[in-house]
Amino acid sequence: MSNLARKYLEQQQTEQKVQNKSQVKIKKSWLTPGEKIIGIVFTGFVCFGAIHLISNQSKIYEVNKDIQRVEAKVNEQQKVNRDLQVQVSELSSYERIFKKAKEMGLFINENDVKVVQKR
Structure with a gap:
């Protein structure tokens, strides 16, 4: 056989091998379909848990804000009550009542004057 014929035969054989290899080559995934489903379900649970956690934290924040508002109002009202109680004690002093009585004649x-005793 001549050199040219030999090269031609070798070229045909290599082309056939390349075609056979390309046809037989199967693309394999590194995850099975079951593992993919489990991964998707797990990811869904993680996302749901994160959203649930964030929404609960938001609700807790709102409740704490409302509690602080109410406590501030209570403190304000207690201050007003103390001021009014001081006014009442000032206005009900014996000297003031006696002075008002003299002004009215x-x-x-x-x-x-009668003395009443407690039993």
């Missing part, structure tokens, strides 16, 4: 008659 009233006077104390010791004969008309």
Whole structure:
């Protein structure tokens, strides 16, 4: 055989081998379909858990904000109540009542005063 014929035969054989290899080559995935499904379900659970956690934290934040608002209102009202109680004690002092009574023309008659004792 001549050199040219030999090269031609070798070329045909290599082309056939390449065609056979390309046809037989099967693309393999590194994950099976079952593993893919499990992975998707797991990812879904993780996403659901994260969203649930964030929404609960948001609700807790809102409730704490409302509690702080109510506590501030309570403190304000307690301050107003203390101020009013101080005013009441100032206005109900004996000297002030006696002064107002004199301004209105009233006077104390010791004969008309009756002492009431507690039992």
